[in-house]
Amino acid sequence: MFGGGGDDALAAAREERGPAQPQWSQQETREFIAIRAELERDFTASKRNKTLWEVVSAKMRERGFRRSPEQCKCKWKNLVNRYKGKETSDPEHGRHCPFFEELHAVFTQRAHNMQRLLLESETRSTQTKKGVKRSSGDRSSEELSEDDDEVEYDSEEEKPSRSNTRKRKVDKVGMEKSSRANNPSNAVSNSTSSIQEMLKEFFQHQLRMEMQWREMMERRAHERQLFEQEWRQSMEKLERERLMIEQAWREREEQRRMREESRAERRDALLTTLLSKLINESN
Numbered sequence: 637m638f639g640g641g642g643d644d645a646l647a648a649a650r651e652e653r654g655p656a657q658p659q660w661s662q663q664e665t666r667e668f669i670a671i672r673a674e675l676e677r678d679f680t681a682s683k684r685n686k687t688l689w690e691v692v693s694a695k696m697r698e699r700g701f702r703r704s705p706e707q708c709k710c711k712w713k714n715l716v717n718r719y720k721g722k723e724t725s726d727p728e729h730g731r732h733c734p735f736f737e738e739l740h741a742v743f744t745q746r747a748h749n750m751q752r753l754l755l756e757s758e759t760r761s762t763q764t765k766k767g768v769k770r771s772s773g774d775r776s777s778e779e780l781s782e783d784d785d786e787v788e789y790d791s792e793e794e795k796p797s798r799s800n801t802r803k804r805k806v807d808k809v810g811m812e813k814s815s816r817a818n819n820p821s822n823a824v825s826n827s828t829s830s831i832q833e834m835l836k837e838f839f840q841h842q843l844r845m846e847m848q849w850r851e852m853m854e855r856r857a858h859e860r861q862l863f864e865q866e867w868r869q870s871m872e873k874l875e876r877e878r879l880m881i882e883q884a885w886r887e888r889e890e891q892r893r894m895r896e897e898s899r900a901e902r903r904d905a906l907l908t909t910l911l912s913k914l915i916n917e918s919n
Contacts, residue, residue: 664701669738671695680749721849761828
């Protein structure tokens with residue numbers, strides 16, 4: 637009675653989930669990694685990549701593979717986890733990462749893109765600072781030249797007042813110049829520092845993941861060496877036991893051969909005695 641209700645629940649759950657999706661073949665996975673590598677620069681520059689996964693799904697559809705953006709995103713996460721060491725190469729237990737070279741090329745390209753973005757941001761900030769200083773210098777020189785022209789047209793009686801006005805304007809221009817130079821530079825420096833911090837965190841995360849992956853590989857190699865050493869010791873022990881058994885068998889065979897030879901000698905002696913006795917009796 638309860639079994640029928642459970643079957644109905646399982647059937648309903650299957651209907652809600654829809655038809656099962658086919659597994660990813662090796663060719664489909666390689667095509668997917670190639671498409672993702674083509675868009676690596678866009679993924680690196682963009683924070684919201686929902687549209688990019690839709691582009692990946694469309695490109696997969698163009699190549700004859702029907703995969704949704706969510707499936708592509710989930711598949712990429714699984715591949716990244718396998719690349720970073722959650723399922724590394726392990727010949728003894730049959731677990732391996734068959735697409736290591738393709739993924740390694742993608743992550744190498746990502747590191748190059750991050751370095752290029754860092755260099756471009758630094759170059760852009762330097763050019764912006766130079767442009768701000770140049771524009772502020774041009775404005776101050778123009779305003780000072782205008783003040784000089786005004787002073788030349790003043791009369792002799794108004795020269796002291798005009799000189800004071802000129803000093804105030806010069807001070808005002810200097811203050812505006814410093815404020816204009818500081819505000820854009822602060823904004824640019826803040827954006828540059830945020831990008832540098834983000835890149836620094838990314839590289840530190842990559843370095844930690846690589847160190848963990850290397851430690852795991854070294855631990856697996858050490859375990860494999862221990863396993864091979866134990867296997868060699870067990871094989872040597874079996875070989876010694878086999879040699880001992882073979883030696884015991886040879887000794888038993890030698891003893892059996894000696895017993896057979898002694899029996900044959902006694903039999904020959906007995907036959908000789910009987911023959912000689914019969915000959916004597918016949919005579």
